[in-house]
Amino acid sequence: METTANRSTAPTQRIGVRYGVLSALAMIIYFIVINLLDLQDSELVRFGSNIFIIGAVVLAIRSLKRNYENRNRQTPYLPGLAIGFLVGLIGSALFAAFILINAIFLDPDYAGVLATQDYYGIQLPLIMVAGSVVILGTATGAMTGYILMMAFDNSGGQFSKDA
Numbered sequence: 001m002e003t004t005a006n007r008s009t010a011p012t013q014r015i016g017v018r019y020g021v022l023s024a025l026a027m028i029i030y031f032i033v034i035n036l037l038d039l040q041d042s043e044l045v046r047f048g049s050n051i052f053i054i055g056a057v058v059l060a061i062r063s064l065k066r067n068y069e070n071r072n073r074q075t076p077y078l079p080g081l082a083i084g085f086l087v088g089l090i091g092s093a094l095f096a097a098f099i100l101i102n103a104i105f106l107d108p109d110y111a112g113v114l115a116t117q118d119y120y121g122i123q124l125p126l127i128m129v130a131g132s133v134v135i136l137g138t139a140t141g142a143m144t145g146y147i148l149m150m151a152f153d154n155s156g157g158q159f160s161k162d163a
Contacts (some may be wrong), residue, residue, distance in 0.1 A: 012064065022059075023052045026052040027053075053092065057087045061145060080145055084145015092140075
């Protein structure tokens with residue numbers, strides 16, 4: 001028998017995974033396009049892939065909000081935060097895995113490019129570069145979810161006209 005807690009987290013997990021995978025696919029396509037255009041050496045262009053995490057979090061929270069509104073309920077705050085975290089984590093982890101597979105098996109020259117670039121003021125091994133992609137994507141997703149849920153929060157904090 002399914003408990004109430006399991007029913008309340010199922011939509012959150014399902015939405016987070018769905019949009020996390022979609023953000024990873026968008027980032028992989030973006031990566032392929034920038035490589036085809038020979039823009040992969042620009043850090044600014046590569047950093048642009050985080051826009052897809054932000055967009056996926058916005059769409060995921062909108063989906064969660066719609067899910068709760070269809071049941072005539074207010075969107076809860078914590079599941080919105082969880083969705084931002086999940087989308088960022090899943091999307092960036094899948095993207096980092098793709099980068100590792102690409103750099104190790106498909107394009108070993110790219111592994112050399114990643115290993116010799118000066119991230120964070122020092123050179124990092126390939127696995128640490130992938131780890132930094134996951135950390136940055138997770139932080140981006142979590143912060144986007146936090147900001148959006150603050151915008152949707154109607155639980156209080158109203159200012160009185162007397163103050």
